Amino acid sequence: MPAQSHSAGPSVTFDTVTKRYANGTLAVDGVSLEVAAGSFVALVGTSGSGKSTLLKMVNRLVEPTGGSIAIGGEPVDQVPAHLLRRRIGYVFQNIGLFPHLTVGENIAIGLRLRGEKHNDARVAELLDLIELPDDVAGRRPDALSGGQRQRVGVARALAIKPGLMLMDEPFGALDPVTRDTLGHAVRRLHGTLGLTTIMVTHDMAEALLFADRVLVMQHGRIVADATPHEMLSGAGGEAADALVAVPREQAHALAKIEAGE
Amino acid sequence: MNEALARVPGLLAQHVLLSAAALLLGLAIALPLTIWSARNQAVARVTLGFASLVQTIPALALLALFYPVLLFFSGLVGGGIPALGFLPSLLALALYALLPILRNGVTGLANLDPAVLQAADGVGMTARQKLWMVEAPLVAPVLMAGIRTAAVWTIGAATLSTTVGQPSLGDLIFAGLQTQNWTLVVVGCLASAALAMVVDALLGLAERSIAARRKGRFWTSIGVLVAGVLLALVSMLPGSGGKHVVIGAKGFSEQYILARMIGHRLEAAGYRVSYREGLGSAVVFNALTSNDIDVYVDYSGTIWTNEMGRKAGPGRAQIVNGVAQWAMRTHHVRLLGALGFENTYAFAMRGDDAKRRGITSLTDLARQAPQLNFGTDLEFLDRPEWKQVQQAYGMHFRSAHPYTPSFMYRALASKRVDVISAFSSDGRIAKQHLKVLTDPKHAIPGYDAILMVSPDHADDAKMIAALKPLVGRIPIGLMRQANYMVDRSTDKKSPDAAARWLEHQIRLPQGK
Ligand SMILES: Nc1ncnc2c1ncn2[C@@H]1O[C@H](COP(=O)(O)OP(=O)(O)OP(=O)(O)O)[C@@H](O)[C@H]1O
Ligand SMILES: [Mg+2]
Numbered sequence: 041m042p043a044q045s046h047s048a049g050p051s052v053t054f055d056t057v058t059k060r061y062a063n064g065t066l067a068v069d070g071v072s073l074e075v076a077a078g079s080f081v082a083l084v085g086t087s088g089s090g091k092s093t094l095l096k097m098v099n100r101l102v103e104p105t106g107g108s109i110a111i112g113g114e115p116v117d118q119v120p121a122h123l124l125r126r127r128i129g130y131v132f133q134n135i136g137l138f139p140h141l142t143v144g145e146n147i148a149i150g151l152r153l154r155g156e157k158h159n160d161a162r163v164a165e166l167l168d169l170i171e172l173p174d175d176v177a178g179r180r181p182d183a184l185s186g187g188q189r190q191r192v193g194v195a196r197a198l199a200i201k202p203g204l205m206l207m208d209e210p211f212g213a214l215d216p217v218t219r220d221t222l223g224h225a226v227r228r229l230h231g232t233l234g235l236t237t238i239m240v241t242h243d244m245a246e247a248l249l250f251a252d253r254v255l256v257m258q259h260g261r262i263v264a265d266a267t268p269h270e271m272l273s274g275a276g277g278e279a280a281d282a283l284v285a286v287p288r289e290q291a292h293a294l295a296k297i298e299a300g301e
Numbered sequence: 302m303n304e305a306l307a308r309v310p311g312l313l314a315q316h317v318l319l320s321a322a323a324l325l326l327g328l329a330i331a332l333p334l335t336i337w338s339a340r341n342q343a344v345a346r347v348t349l350g351f352a353s354l355v356q357t358i359p360a361l362a363l364l365a366l367f368y369p370v371l372l373f374f375s376g377l378v379g380g381g382i383p384a385l386g387f388l389p390s391l392l393a394l395a396l397y398a399l400l401p402i403l404r405n406g407v408t409g410l411a412n413l414d415p416a417v418l419q420a421a422d423g424v425g426m427t428a429r430q431k432l433w434m435v436e437a438p439l440v441a442p443v444l445m446a447g448i449r450t451a452a453v454w455t456i457g458a459a460t461l462s463t464t465v466g467q468p469s470l471g472d473l474i475f476a477g478l479q480t481q482n483w484t485l486v487v488v489g490c491l492a493s494a495a496l497a498m499v500v501d502a503l504l505g506l507a508e509r510s511i512a513a514r515r516k517g518r519f520w521t522s523i524g525v526l527v528a529g530v531l532l533a534l535v536s537m538l539p540g541s542g543g544k545h546v547v548i549g550a551k552g553f554s555e556q557y558i559l560a561r562m563i564g565h566r567l568e569a570a571g572y573r574v575s576y577r578e579g580l581g582s583a584v585v586f587n588a589l590t591s592n593d594i595d596v597y598v599d600y601s602g603t604i605w606t607n608e609m610g611r612k613a614g615p616g617r618a619q620i621v622n623g624v625a626q627w628a629m630r631t632h633h634v635r636l637l638g639a640l641g642f643e644n645t646y647a648f649a650m651r652g653d654d655a656k657r658r659g660i661t662s663l664t665d666l667a668r669q670a671p672q673l674n675f676g677t678d679l680e681f682l683d684r685p686e687w688k689q690v691q692q693a694y695g696m697h698f699r700s701a702h703p704y705t706p707s708f709m710y711r712a713l714a715s716k717r718v719d720v721i722s723a724f725s726s727d728g729r730i731a732k733q734h735l736k737v738l739t740d741p742k743h744a745i746p747g748y749d750a751i752l753m754v755s756p757d758h759a760d761d762a763k764m765i766a767a768l769k770p771l772v773g774r775i776p777i778g779l780m781r782q783a784n785y786m787v788d789r790s791t792d793k794k795s796p797d798a799a800a801r802w803l804e805h806q807i808r809l810p811q812g813k
Contacts, residue, residue, distance in 0.1 A: 136420025
C-alpha cells in the first residue's frame with residue numbers, strides 16, 4: 041500500500057481502557073492516553089505491570105473489558121479484527137515465527153495475506169534492513185539464533201509497510217551492539233516512513249535514547265508520562281525517578297572510570 | 302499351498318478396498334471432529350470418550366453389533382440396507398480407525414506453540430487461514446502418525462470382516478482354523494501382515510516427508526498407496542457372464558463342502574457364484590431372508606428351535622415339513638428339500654471312558670455330570686437345545702468350555718473335557734472312537750440338512766432345477782468321510798476337493 045507508506049502514521053487514543061482477565065487479574069486499569077500521530081512512544085514498567093496487555097488491545101489480540109481505543113480517530117472495533125491487524129505491524133514479545141515456513145516466507149506472510157505475489161526483492165530489502173545475509177531467506181527459523189529470529193520478527197512486522205508499529209520487547213534477546221544498531225535502524229525507519237511507534241521495553245536507557253515520549257506503567261496504570269529530557273531532569277515523578285536512576289548512575293560510573301584513566 | 306496362494310490376489314484386493322474405504326471414512330469423520338474437539342473441551346471429552354469406548358469393544362463384537370443395528374435401520378426405511386458384507390464391515394472398521402486419528406489430532410493441536418498461534422492472529426489471518434496455513438501443516442506429522450496407526454489397525458481388524466460375510470484375507474485364516482489347514486492360516490496371516498507392513502512403511506515415509514517438508518517424497522508415497530487401491534478396484538470390476546449368486550456357509554467343514562457342491566452345480570448351470578463363509582448360525586438365516594445370501598444349507602432342528610421357538614417332539618419328517626411351510630409363509634424362503642443326512646447335536650465321550658463309567662445315554666450322563674467337564678462349540682451353551690437337555694435330564698456339569706469345533710475334539714482327546722456336544726455327521730466320531738450317547742427323552746430335535754433358497758430365488762426355476770439333484774442324495778456315511786478328509790490332520794483335502802470327491806461318490810453329474 042504505497043499510499044500509506046509515506047504518510048504520517050495515525051494517532052492512537054485510549055479512553056479509560058480497562059482489562060480484567062477471566063481469572064480476575066486487573067491487568068490494565070482505566071488508562072486514558074493520546075499517542076500523537078508520528079510519535080515514538082516507549083512504554084516502560086516492571087514485569088506484570090500490564091504493558092503487553094495494553095499493546096495487544098490496540099490490535100485486538102486482547103479485547104478490553106472497559107473503555108475504547110481508536111486509531112486515527114476510528115474505533116478499532118469498527119473493522120473486522122483480521123483486517124485491522126493486516127494494517128498494523130506487530131512484533132511479539134515471544135517472537136512467534138512460523139516454524140514450518142522459511143524465513144523469507146515468514147517475512148512475506150503479511151503480503152501473502154493481502155494477496156500479493158511473493159516478492160524476493162522485498163524480502164532481500166528487509167533482510168538488509170535487519171542486517172541478515174540474503175541466504176537466510178531459505179532457512180527455517182529453527183536454523184537461526186535467538187537474536188536473528190527476533191530480527192526476523194521485526195522484519196515481518198515492517199514488511200507490510202504499516203502506519204502503526206507495535207513492538208513488544210523487540211530487542212530482548214539481542215546483544216548490546218546489535219540492539220543498538222537495530223534500535224537506530226528502527227528509529228530511522230520510523231522517521232523516514234513517518235510511522236507511529238509504540239515500543240514496550242524493560243530497559244529505561246533504551247526508552248530514553250530512542251523515544252520522543254516515555255510512559256511508565258505500574259499495576260495497570262500510567263504513573264509517569266514525560267519526554268526523555270523531562271525524565272532525566274526529574275519531572276517524571278517518583279516511580280519514573282527510580283527507573284531513571286539506574287541508567288543515570290551507570291552512566292556516571294562509566295564517566296568516572298573514563299575520566300580516571 | 303498353491304490353492305491357498307491362488308485365493309490370495311482376489312481376497313487381497315477385497316481386503317485393500319475394504320481397509321482403504323474404512324480408513325477414508327474414518328478420516329472423513331475424524332478430521333472435522335478433531336478440529337471441533339480442539340476448539341471445544343466439552344466436545345473433546347465426548348468425542349474422545351466415545352472413540353475410546355469403541356476401542357474397548359473387541360473388533361469381532363463390533364462387527365457383529367452392526368448386523369442387528371443395520372437390520373433395525375433397514376426395517377425403519379422399509380428394507381434395502383444390506384446388513385451383511387461390505388457395509389457393516391466398513392462402518393465397524395471406520396469407527397475403529399477413529400481413535401488414533403482423533404487422539405493424535407486433538408493432542409497435536411493442543412500442543413501447538415501458543416506464541417505461533419497468536420502470531421497467526423497478529424499478522425491478520427482469519428480463523429480459516431490460520432487453520433490451513435498454520436495449524437494444519439504444524440499438526441500434520443502428528444496426525445499422520447495417528448493415520449498410520451489407524452491404517453495398521455484397520456488392516457488387521459479387516460480380517461474379521463469374514464465373520465459378517467465380507468470377503469477378506471480373513472477368509473483364509475478362518476477357513477484354515479475351522480478345517481485345521483495351517484497352510485491357509487499362515488498364508489492368510491502373512492498376506493495381511495505383509496499388507497500392513499507395506500502400508501505402514503509408505504505412510505511412515507509420508508509422515509517423515511511432512512516433518513522434513515519434502516513435498517515430492519510425500520506425494521510419491523501417497524501416490525503409491527492410491528495406485529494400490531486403484532489396482533485393487535480395477536481387479537474387482539465385475540467380469541462378464543451370468544447372474545451372480547452368493548452361497549452362504551456357517552463356519553465348519555461340512556458347510557464349506559456343501560457350499561462348494563452347491564457352487565459347482567450353479568456354475569454348471571451358468572451362474573457366477575461367490576461364497577460367504579464362516580457366517581454365525583444366528584446370522585445366516587436372516588442373511589438369507591434379506592437376500593444377502595441366496596442359498597445355503599441349514600439344519601431343520603436349528604430353524605425349528607431358534608427361529609420358530611418350537612420344542613422337540615415330532616419326528617424328522619414332520620420337522621422338515623413344518624420348517625418348509627413356516628419359512629415359505631413367513632419369509633418366502635424356499636426349503637428345496639432335505640439332503641438325506643442328519644447333523645444333530647450328539648453328546649459324545651471317549652469310548653473307553655464311557656465304558657468305564659457305564660454311561661450310554663443322557664440319563665446315565667446326568668447322574669455323573671457334576672464330576673465331568675463339558676466342552677461345546679461356540680454357541681451350544683446359548684442354544685435352546687441345551688436348555689431342553691438341561692430341563693429334560695437335570696444336567697449340571699462341573700464346568701463348561703466353548704471351543705471352535707476342531708479344538709473341541711482335541712480338548713476331548715486330551716482329556717481337558719470329558720463330554721462334548723459333537724455333531725452326528727462328524728467324521729471324527731468314528732476316528733476318535735467316541736461313544737455317542739442316546740437321547741431317550743428326545744430332548745434334541747431332528748437335524749436334517751436342508752437346502753434353503755432366498756426369497757429372490759424362491760421361484761427361480763433354473764436354480765431350483767440345478768440344485769434339485771442334491772436332494773435326498775447324500776448319505777450320512779459319505780458325508781462323514783468327506784468331512785473327515787477336510788478335518789483330519791494329515792493328508793488334508795480342501796473343501797473343494799472333498800466336494801468333488803463326494804459328487805463323484807454319489808454319481809452327481811460333475812460341474813465344469
Ligand atoms: N491471558 C491472561 N489471563 C490471565 N491473566 C493474564 C493473562 N495475560 C496476562 N495476565 C496477567 O495480567 C498482568 C499483566 O500482564 P502483561 O503480560 O500485560 O504484563 P507485562 O507488563 O507485559 O509483563 P512483562 O514485562 O513480564 O511482559 C499480569 O499479572 C499477568 O499475569
Ligand atoms: Mg509483556
